[in-house]
Amino acid sequence: MFDTLQERLAETFKGLRSKGRLTQEDIDATMREIRIALLEADVNLGVVKQFVAAVKERCRGVEISRALNPSQQIIKIVNEELISILGGQVRPIRFAKKPPTVIMLAGLQGAGKTTLAGKLARWLKSERHSPLLVACDLQRPNAVNQLQIVGERAGVHVFAPEPGNGVGDPVQVARAALEHAERSLYDVVVIDTAGRLGIDEMLMQQAADIKAATRPDEVLFVVDATVGTLDEDEAVVKVLRRSRKPVVLAANKVDDQRHEAMAATMWNLGLGEPYSVSAMHGRGSGDLLDALLAVLPEAPRESFDEIGGPRRVAIVGKPNVGKSSLLNKLAQQQRAVVSDVSGTTVDPVDEIVEVGGTIYRLIDTAGIRRRVKEASGHEFYASLRTQAAIERAEVCVAVVDASAPITDQDLRILTNVEETGRALVIAFNKWDLTDEERRRYLEREIERDLVAFRWAPTVNISALTGRNVDKLSRAIEAAIEGWQTRVSTGKLNSFLGRLAASHPHPVRGGKQPRILFGTQAHNCPPTFVLFTSGQLDATYIRFIERRLREEFGFVGSPIHLEIRAREKHRNRQ
Numbered sequence: 193m194f195d196t197l198q199e200r201l202a203e204t205f206k207g208l209r210s211k212g213r214l215t216q217e218d219i220d221a222t223m224r225e226i227r228i229a230l231l232e233a234d235v236n237l238g239v240v241k242q243f244v245a246a247v248k249e250r251c252r253g254v255e256i257s258r259a260l261n262p263s264q265q266i267i268k269i270v271n272e273e274l275i276s277i278l279g280g281q282v283r284p285i286r287f288a289k290k291p292p293t294v295i296m297l298a299g300l301q302g303a304g305k306t307t308l309a310g311k312l313a314r315w316l317k318s319e320r321h322s323p324l325l326v327a328c329d330l331q332r333p334n335a336v337n338q339l340q341i342v343g344e345r346a347g348v349h350v351f352a353p354e355p356g357n358g359v360g361d362p363v364q365v366a367r368a369a370l371e372h373a374e375r376s377l378y379d380v381v382v383i384d385t386a387g388r389l390g391i392d393e394m395l396m397q398q399a400a401d402i403k404a405a406t407r408p409d410e411v412l413f414v415v416d417a418t419v420g421t422l423d424e425d426e427a428v429v430k431v432l433r434r435s436r437k438p439v440v441l442a443a444n445k446v447d448d449q450r451h452e453a454m455a456a457t458m459w460n461l462g463l464g465e466p467y468s469v470s471a472m473h474g475r476g477s478g479d480l481l482d483a484l485l486a487v488l489p490e491a492p493r494e495s496f497d498e499i500g501g502p503r504r505v506a507i508v509g510k511p512n513v514g515k516s517s518l519l520n521k522l523a524q525q526q527r528a529v530v531s532d533v534s535g536t537t538v539d540p541v542d543e544i545v546e547v548g549g550t551i552y553r554l555i556d557t558a559g560i561r562r563r564v565k566e567a568s569g570h571e572f573y574a575s576l577r578t579q580a581a582i583e584r585a586e587v588c589v590a591v592v593d594a595s596a597p598i599t600d601q602d603l604r605i606l607t608n609v610e611e612t613g614r615a616l617v618i619a620f621n622k623w624d625l626t627d628e629e630r631r632r633y634l635e636r637e638i639e640r641d642l643v644a645f646r647w648a649p650t651v652n653i654s655a656l657t658g659r660n661v662d663k664l665s666r667a668i669e670a671a672i673e674g675w676q677t678r679v680s681t682g683k684l685n686s687f688l689g690r691l692a693a694s695h696p697h698p699v700r701g702g703k704q705p706r707i708l709f710g711t712q713a714h715n716c717p718p719t720f721v722l723f724t725s726g727q728l729d730a731t732y733i734r735f736i737e738r739r740l741r742e743e744f745g746f747v748g749s750p751i752h753l754e755i756r757a758r759e760k761h762r763n764r765q
Contacts, residue, residue: 219251227244243273292324292370292378295380295408295409295411295412297309303444305384305385306338306342306384308442310339314347321379321380322377323348323379324349324350324372324381325339326350327339327351327356327365330357333357334357335356336352336357351372366383369381409438415466441465441467442469502544502552503672504555504584504587505554505555505588505589505668506581506582506585507555509560511559514655518589518661519543519545522661547664548662548663549665555581558574587615588614588616590619592618593621595625598637603641606648615748616671616748616750617650617668618642618645619664624654624659647746647748647750651663671749674718675716675749677715679712679718681712687744691707705726705757706725707722710722713754717749717751719753720754722755723758724755724756726758736753737753
C-alpha cells in the first residue's frame with residue numbers, strides 16, 4: 193500500500209522539480225494529486241482534509257516566498273506533514289558497540305517465531321544493516337527449510353549448517369553462527385530457536401544453553417494470542433527471568449481487533465506490556481520494533497573496563513602448569529583448589545595480593561586447552577570466562593612448564609595475549625624439577641620457538657617452593673611501563689626519517705614506497721599509524737617494529753602498526 197503511495201508521490205513531484213517559480217495553480221494541482229493518492233491508500237478522509245489544509249497554509253506563507261528553491265521546499269513541507277499523520281519519525285537505534293547485536297526468539301511451537309524473524313530481518317536490512325538469520329530449530333520437520341524460504345523472501349542471509357529434522361546440535365550451531373557473523377561483518381544476529389508443544393525439559397535446557405552460549409542482548413518471547421497463555425508459557429517465562437536479559441513480549445496472530453482482548457490478558461505473564469502483532473500481515477510491527485530497539489544496550493553488557501584500583505594481572509596457561517599453585521603461594525593461603533586432575537579450575541578466582549611490596553589483583557584462570565572450539569559443557573564456558581579475564585586484565589602472566597618441552601599450545605596462548613593487546617610476562621614454572629641437561633634444552637627451545645616474544649620479560653620460578661616469585665613484581669612493573677609508553681610525534685617522525693634514510697624500503701615493481709608521516713594513535717598497547725605512499729612489505733613492517741623497540745623500549749608490550757597508504761587519484765579527463 194505505502195509502496196504504491198510512495199510511487200504516486202514521486203510521480204507527482206517529478207513535474208515540480210523542473211519549475212523555477214511556482215504559481216497557485218501548480219500548488220493546487222499538486223495537492224489534488226496527493227489528495228487522490230492518500231484516499232486510494234485508505235487514509236481517513238478527515239485526516240486527508242487536515243493534511244491538505246496544513247500544507248496549503250504553509251505553502252502560502254513565508255517558507256515558499258523566501259525559499260531559493262520553492263519546489264524543493266514544497267517537497268520538504270509535504271514530507272514533514274506526511275510523517276506527522278502516517279508516522280515514520282527517525283528514531284536513534286542503540287545497537288551494541290561491539291557487533292554483532294544478538295536477538296534471540298523464544299516461544300512455543302506454532303507461535304510464529306520464524307515468520308516474525310523474517311519480518312524483523314527484512315526491516316533491519318531496509319535500515320542498511322546486515323542481519324543474519326540463524327536456524328537453531330533442528331527439532332521440527334522442515335523448520336530449517338522454512339527459515340531459508342523466509343530469509344530468501346526477505347533478502348537476507350541464513351546460517352543453516354545442519355539439515356534439521358532432529359539432526360545436529362543447536363548450541364554448536366549458535367556458537368558457530370556468532371563466529372561466522374564476526375568474520376563476515378554481520379552487525380545483527382537473529383536466532384530462531386526450537387518451540388515446544390509442552391513442558392519439554394530437554395528443549396528448555398537447549399534454549400538455556402543457546403542463551404548462555406550466545407549471551408543475547410535481548411530475547412523476543414512470542415506467544416500465540418489466539419490460544420492465550422498456557423502453563424508451558426509460564427515455564428518458559430521462569431527460564432527467561434533467570435537469564436536477567438531484557439525480554440520483549442510479542443502477542444502474535446492478532447490479525448484484527450477481535451483478538452486484541454485476548455492479547456491484553458497476557459499481562460499476567462509478568463513480562464510487561466504485550467505488543468499485539470501479526471507476523472503474517474505486519475500489523476503492529478512498528479510498535480514492536482520500537483520496543484525492541486528501546487531495550488537494546490548502548491554498550492555491551494559485558495564491560496571489562498575498570499577504572500582505578502590495583503593492577504589487574506591474569507595468570508594464564510595450559511592445564512596443570514601451576515597457575516593455582518602460584519596464586520596460593522603469592523596469597524600465602526589456599527585460595528584456589530590445586531589438583532593433578534586437569535580442569536579443576538573453571539571460574540576465574542580473584543585475589544588481592546602483595547608481591548614485592550606492590551599490591552595486585554591476581555586472576556587465576558582455567559587452563560586453555562588445545563581445541564577450545566570443540567569443547568562442550570563447562571569446558572566451553574570456562575574458556576569464555578578465561579578469555580573475558582584476559583580482556584579484563586592489564587598484564588598477563590603466561591605460565592609455562594619448564595620441566596617439559598614448549599608445545600604449540602603454549603605458543604597459541606602467547607599469541608592470543610599478543611592479539612588481545614595485553615602486556616605479557618612469561619614465567620617458567622617448576623624450575624625445581626629441571627636439571628642441567630633440561631635447562632640447556634630449554635635455552636635452545638626459547639631461541640627457536642619464542643623468537644617472536646623476545647620483548648616479553650621472563651622469570652624462572654617455582655610455585656611449589658616459592659623460588660623467585662617475588663621477582664614477578666619487577667617484571668610486571670616493567671611490562672606495564674612499556675605498555676603505557678607514549679612517544680611524541682616529533683621524536684617518532686625524527687626516528688622514522690633516520691630509519692628511512694639509512695634503510696629505505698626495497699624497490700618493488702619499479703616503485704619504492706615512502707613513509708610520509710607517523711603518529712602514535714594511543715597506548716595500552718602502543719599503536720602507531722604510518723602514512724605511506726604505498727603498501728609496505730610485511731618484512732619491512734617487522735623491521736620497523738624491531739627498530740622501534742630498540743629505540744624506545746616497549747618492554748613486555750605488543751606493538752601494533754597500522755599502515756595507511758595514500759590513495760591513487762585518477763586522472764580527470
